[in-house]
Amino acid sequence: MLDQIAERRWVLPLAGILLLWAALVMLTERLSIYSLTGVATSASFLLFPALGQMLVITTGRGNIDLSIPSTVTLSAYISVVMSGGTDAGLPAATGAVLGTALAIGLVNAGLVVLMRIPAMIATLATGYILASLTLVVNAMVTRMGTPPLLAWLATAKIGGFPLIFLIVLALTILIGLMLGFSSHGRKLLALGQSVEAARLTGIRTGRIVCSTFVTSALLSALTGMLLSGYAAGAFLEMGTPYLLQSVGAVVLGGTLIAGGSATAMGTLFGAVLLVMIVTTLQIAGLPPGIQDILQGVVIIAVLAVAGPGGRMR
Incomplete structure (x- = not known):
């Protein structure tokens, strides 16, 4: 049974979801699939950057993207400023956000691949720079407002279920298919398992690593845009929760922290x-500080069970 679980690591977060759902039902005295609507919405915003984080972590060598929170916040502010709160300004805002995200991803990749700076240090430094830029953009905001179309994408429901969750579910499936059946996915997994072996087989490892940092930045920027639509504006520290939670969703979902193996569906379950x-x-009434501590304890426990190599003992 342990071997089967090790091969299908997404089973554990799925089991955890079912157990916690049962606990929530007992606490709220309600049993309905629609009681998970709020959870699905919050998980959707988390899943975009988590999928990008998963790809970066899969490359191995301790690679991680710590610039995600700053990218999310800056993208939200750019959306507000560039769109002017109208649908007519949405194309310009989208172009500005995606262009900024592309630049962020390329800078992170350049620092890691070309300058060989450890990803943790490189992306943390980038995050500080982006946080400073966010303060500059924040000073330019005279009024809050987001395009109605963007707000609709972030809040609309189909059959009582969040549209944004359906969108991110489709994205998860596409990334899962890429990892499992495409040559790019196989190269990415091979790189995470052994950089030298990947190079000897002719894989251009630098391009693979670059693609993951760019994808991570783009997905984080998309989160920022959608969050601005959901919150009808932007605020400082908007992306802060996604620093720990993006890593947590990846780890809880069963992706190996050592790299070389990833599960997109597991990341979805981990986010949920x-x-x-x-x-x-929150329902239990614990203060935010205790909530953060317990989240960290859960993540550490999962890593401890996984062992030094990242695999289940």
Whole structure:
């Protein structure tokens, strides 16, 4: 059974979701699939950057993207400023956000691949720079407002279920298919398992690593745009929760922290599980500080069970 679980690591977060759902039902005295609507919405915003984080972590060598929170916040502010709160300004805002995200991803990749700076240090430094730029953009905001179309994408429901969750579910499936069936996915997994072996087989490792940082930045920027639509504006520290939670969703979902193996569907389940943990703690009345501590404890426990190599013992 342990071997089967090791091969299908997404089973554990799925089991955790079912257990926590049962706990929430007992706490709220309601049993309905629609009681998970709020959880699905929050998990959707988390899943975009988590999928990007998953790809970066899969490359191995301790690669991680710590610039995600700053990218999310800056993108939200750019959306507000460039769109002017109208649908007519949405194309310009989208172009500005995606262009900024592309630049962020390329800078991170350049620091890691070309200058050989450890990803943790490189992306943390980039994040500080982006945080400073956010303060500059914040000073330019005279009024808050987001395009109605963007707000609709972030809040609309189809059959009572969040549209944004359906969008991110489709994205998860596409990334899962890429990892499992495309040559790019196989090269990415091979790189994470052994850089030298990947190079000897002719894989251009630098391009693969670059693609993951760019994808991470683009998905984080998309989160920022959608969050601005959901919150009808932007605020400082908007992206802060996604620093720990993006890593947590990846780890809880079963992606190996050592690299070389990833599960997109597991990351989805991990994001939902993490949001449900937070929701359960909030319903239990625990203060935010204790909630953060318990989230960290859960992530550390999962890493401890996985062992030094990142695999289940």
